[in-house]
Amino acid sequence: NQIIIRRIKDRNNKRGPYGWQAPKHPNDILTTMRISHLLFSLGAFAPMTSTVHSFQVRLAGNLRSNVLQRQLASFSTRLASSSGNEGEFDYDLVVIGGGSGGVRASRISSSHGAKVALLETRLSHGMAPQYSAIGGTCVNVGCVPKKLMVFASRYPGEIKEMEGYGWKGATPGQFDWKTFLENKNAEITRLNNVYNNFVLKNAGVEVIEATGSLSGPNSISVHHTSTGETSTITAKNILIAVGGWPFKPSIPGIEHAITSNEIFYLEEQPKRLVVVGGGFIALEFASIMDGLGSDVTLMYRKDLFLRGFDMDMREHLKEEMENNSKIDLRFNTDPKEIVKKDDGTLVVIDQDGNEVECDAVLYATGRKGKIDGLNLESVGVKTEASFIPVDEYSRTNVDSIYAVGDVTDRIALTPVALMEGHRLADTLFGGMDRPVDHEYVASTVFTTPEIGTVGYTEEDAAAKFGDIDVYKNRFRAMKHSFPKSETYSLMKLIVETKTQRVIGCHIATDGAGEMIQGVAIAVKMGATKDDFDATIGIHPTSAEELVTMRTPSHYYRNGVKVDKL
Numbered sequence: 001n002q003i004i005i006r007r008i009k010d011r012n013n014k015r016g017p018y019g020w021q022a023p024k025h026p027n028d029i030l031t032t033m034r035i036s037h038l039l040f041s042l043g044a045f046a047p048m049t050s051t052v053h054s055f056q057v058r059l060a061g062n063l064r065s066n067v068l069q070r071q072l073a074s075f076s077t078r079l080a081s082s083s084g085n086e087g088e089f090d091y092d093l094v095v096i097g098g099g100s101g102g103v104r105a106s107r108i109s110s111s112h113g114a115k116v117a118l119l120e121t122r123l124s125h126g127m128a129p130q131y132s133a134i135g136g137t138c139v140n141v142g143c144v145p146k147k148l149m150v151f152a153s154r155y156p157g158e159i160k161e162m163e164g165y166g167w168k169g170a171t172p173g174q175f176d177w178k179t180f181l182e183n184k185n186a187e188i189t190r191l192n193n194v195y196n197n198f199v200l201k202n203a204g205v206e207v208i209e210a211t212g213s214l215s216g217p218n219s220i221s222v223h224h225t226s227t228g229e230t231s232t233i234t235a236k237n238i239l240i241a242v243g244g245w246p247f248k249p250s251i252p253g254i255e256h257a258i259t260s261n262e263i264f265y266l267e268e269q270p271k272r273l274v275v276v277g278g279g280f281i282a283l284e285f286a287s288i289m290d291g292l293g294s295d296v297t298l299m300y301r302k303d304l305f306l307r308g309f310d311m312d313m314r315e316h317l318k319e320e321m322e323n324n325s326k327i328d329l330r331f332n333t334d335p336k337e338i339v340k341k342d343d344g345t346l347v348v349i350d351q352d353g354n355e356v357e358c359d360a361v362l363y364a365t366g367r368k369g370k371i372d373g374l375n376l377e378s379v380g381v382k383t384e385a386s387f388i389p390v391d392e393y394s395r396t397n398v399d400s401i402y403a404v405g406d407v408t409d410r411i412a413l414t415p416v417a418l419m420e421g422h423r424l425a426d427t428l429f430g431g432m433d434r435p436v437d438h439e440y441v442a443s444t445v446f447t448t449p450e451i452g453t454v455g456y457t458e459e460d461a462a463a464k465f466g467d468i469d470v471y472k473n474r475f476r477a478m479k480h481s482f483p484k485s486e487t488y489s490l491m492k493l494i495v496e497t498k499t500q501r502v503i504g505c506h507i508a509t510d511g512a513g514e515m516i517q518g519v520a521i522a523v524k525m526g527a528t529k530d531d532f533d534a535t536i537g538i539h540p541t542s543a544e545e546l547v548t549m550r551t552p553s554h555y556y557r558n559g560v561k562v563d564k565l
Contacts, residue, residue: 099243369386453505
């Protein structure tokens with residue numbers, strides 16, 4: 001590719017070394033690079049001493065490969081569709097939204113030679129109305145600051161067990177909210193700069209501090225943040241990667257509630273906090289604030305939280321929270337009103353008239369797509385509620401417009417958005433055919449204890465496969481049994497009976513997130529129970545339980561649970 005570009009510069013209006021007219025436009029340079037990349041992959045450029053005949057035989061032989069045939073067909077389609085676009089658009093790709101999916105799509109597209117611009121309203125984090133900035137929810141008001149809070153919240157638990165190991169007189173001390181926020185803000189600022197100045201600019205992406213909205217299938221209105229001015233740019237492809245936004249129900253006093261946005265910018269730590277919701281965000285913040293010393297009440301309108309997770313994991317976490325935290329769990333409880341008192345404190349009133357006084361109410365009752373202001377309807381982009389439906393290539397119903405990440409309502413996880421953005425870039429500009437893949441996606445709930453999961457739950461596996469074997473073990477990890485803490489771990493494998501493939505793994509223990517990442521590789525690759533059994537365990541660890549469980553705890557046959565065969 002470097003040789004091709006140098007020859008293009010040297011021979012602007014002459015034919016290049018492989019017979020291609022030297023391109024004048026960046027899109028044509030990109031096309032030439034794609035062609036050379038594809039021909040190399042096809043084996044076209046054999047050693048220079050090869051004869052024309054041997055080249056033809058080699059090329060024909062390689063073309064018999066189904067993979068290479070698909071690559072060539074995919075490339076031919078893109079090449080045909082791009083003909084005649086020289087100078088027609090300002091950019092090959094414009095991305096609206098600088099979160100995980102948008103940043104990854106921009107960087108990879110640019111690395112493939114595309115001319116890319118990314119629009120993000122703010123390049124540095126801060127408070128209302130945006131909260132988020134370059135890096136998206138994850139970096140600014142999501143995964144990163146939350147995980148820092150998780151780390152901070154677990155030190156008291158560590159110190160509590162120290163006496164059992166012989167340390168005398170250790171106490172947690174006093175948590176300083178302001179110090180933590182100052183350090184957190186400095187870290188997020190550092191990451192904002194990394195994303196803007198290193199990840200994107202070094203990749204050749206043009207970063208524009210602005211908000212984008214559609215003004216046509218290939219045009220974007222750019223509302224510049226610093227000046228307030230509006231301009232218009234065009235692009236052959238447009239990617240919407242604006243993410244999601246916390247949802248709050250319409251009840252009296254809801255304006256007094258905060259969300260996972262505001263929690264990171266509160267000037268004072270709420271000593272009494274009501275968390276409303278039953279998803280992983282609600283549970284994580286309940287665990288965090290309990291660990292930091294706040295009195296936490298968790299209200300959930302149904303029988304048991306973490307709907308969609310494995311039932312054993314849900315019940316285990318409930319038991320651990322009841323035994324090893326001070327969180328007041330209130331199921332079948334639905335707030336109907338929030339009242340603010342004269343002294344600034346709040347009262348949450350549930351459906352039965354019960355009242356809970358607190359200093360803050362955090363709502364974590366789901367998220368919606370952040371599509372307001374995008375002007376999607378003007379070009380006919382289809383939406384469902386607040387989300388944008390897409391196909392397996394992240395394409396909307398408008399051919400030139402794509403969407404990735406939380407706004408598509410597929411799997412709302414940062415690594416999933418990264419995958420979607422990366423595969424889109426490879427498909428559009430990298431000469432590859434890469435649909436998204438949402439099967440066997442690992443995830444972690446950063447409660448205490450953590451829950452790590454990949455693959456099918458027991459319930460879903462029984463419904464889909466009919467015949468499954470279930471292995472599980474509940475035990476006290478060495479770390480907690482020695483100081484005689486009543487803290488338990490739970491590990492579980494779901495195996496399809498017919499193939500003996502491990503189709504689900506669920507872990508509730510310290511460091512489950514780190515553990516499940518490694519297991520997810522094996523599960524994604526199709527490892528069987530025999531593969532797990534043949535793996536030598538690491539002793540003494542909790543993780544070795546995954547390769548030492550030999551006897552199923554129960555079975556399913558034709559979707560019906562059976563204790564013994």
